[in-house]
Amino acid sequence: MEDNIDQLYADIQRGNENTIAKAISMVEDGTKDAVKLMKKVYRNIEPAYLVGISGPPGSGKSTITQSIVQLWRKENIKVAIIAIDPTSHFSGGALLGDRIRMDKISTDRGVFIRSMATRGSLGGLNSSIYDTVLIFSLAGYEYIIIETVGVGQNEIDIVKLADTTIFVTVPEAGDEIQAYKAGLMEAGDIFVVNKADRPKSEQMVLTIEQLVSFRGDKEIWKPPVLATNALQDEGITDIKKSINDHHIYLEEKDLLQKNRREVIRAQMINLMEKKLNEKFISPILKDQKFFKHIELICKKKEDPYSVVNELLSL
C-alpha cells in the first residue's frame, strides 16, 4: 500500500495529468489513500503562490483569469486553476460552468483547470480545496488561481486561503457594493472594476477607493483599484503587475508565512469539524431516534436544548 502512495506521489510530481486529476478526486471523496497521500504532501511541499479571484456572477472573473494566465504563459509559467461553484442545498448537485470562458487556455499543456463544487455538507469550508492547492504545488504549478462567486461566508473563507485576493466587480454594481463592505471588501488586496467601457466606471473606481482608504493602518498595503475591459484584454497587465507588487510586499513584510500559518489554522479547524461531524453528528442524523425527537419537540413534549445534551451525552 505504501508503495502505491509513493508511486502516486511520484506520478503527480512528474506532472502526469491523469494522476493529478485522480488524486484530486480521491481528496474530494475523502478516501483512505487520499489521507495517506496528503500526509506525505503536507510534510514535503511548500504551497505555490495562491491567487484568489472573487466577485458577483457575470463580473468577468473567468475571462480575467484566462487573460492573466495567458500573460503568465508567455513567460512559460505553469498555472493551475481551481474554479469553484456552489453545491445546491436542495439536490446536492452542482453546475460547474467556468470552463466556458477559459476556452483559449484549455488545451495549453502548461495549464490545468479543475472545477470543484463547494460540497460543504454541514457548514464550514471544504477542506479538499486547500489539499488540491497542495497537489498542484507538488505537480510543479507555480501559480494557482482559485476562482469563486463572491457571495456568502463560505466564499469568503475560500478567498482567505489566497496570498493575493482579487475582487472583481462591474460599474453597474452601484449600491450593491455597500453590501460587500463587511465581507469581501475587507478581504480584497486588489480591486478590479471590469467592463469599464460602460458608463459610471470612474464613479465605481472612486467609490471603491474611498471604501478601502478607510482601512486603518497607513503602513499596510493599499489595495489598488483597477479599471479593466477583460474582453478586449485592456488593463490585464496592470492586474498582473499588482499581483507581483503584492507578492513582493508580503515577502518584504514577512507576511507570507504569517498568512500561511493562518491558512493551516483554518485547515485544522476544518478537519476537526469534519471529524466531529463524521464521528458524532452524522450517526445521530441517521438514527431513527433523531426523527422521533424532532416530532416530540414539535409536539411541545421536548425542547431542543435538552435533546442536544442528551444526544451528545453532555
Next chain:
Amino acid sequence: MDNFIKVLIAKPGLDGHDRGAKVIARGLKEAGMEVVYTGLRQTPEQIVRSAIQEDVDVIGLSILSGAHSYLFPEIMNRLKKADHSDVAVIAGGIIPEDDHKKLKELGIKAIFQPGTPISKIVDFIENEVQK
C-alpha cells in the same frame, strides 16, 4: 465519505445550439450530480482534456450538426490514446438511427433521442457508474 457522480456535458464541433445540452446539464444537477459544462464548439482535443482534468465518470456529447460520424471516433480514439477509456461516453441530439450501431461499436454506451425523459438518462448514468 461522499461519492458524487461527475459528468462532462460537451458540444463537439460547429454546432451553435445548446438548449438541449443546457437542459440536460440542469436536469443532472437537479438529480444531485456535479455537471461540468464546457460551452459551444469544442474540439475533440478540448473535450478529452477537460474529461481528464475534471476526472469525470461520464461524458455526455450533444450534437445536432450531423458530424457525429466524424467527431465521435476522433473523441473515442483520443480517450484511448490518453489511457482514459474507463469513462462512460453517452450521446444525444439529432443522431439518425442508422448510425447508432456503428457509434455503439466505437464504445458509445447509449444514444438518447429528442424527447427522452431526463429521469431515463439519470437512471442510465447511475447504473453505469455503479458498475
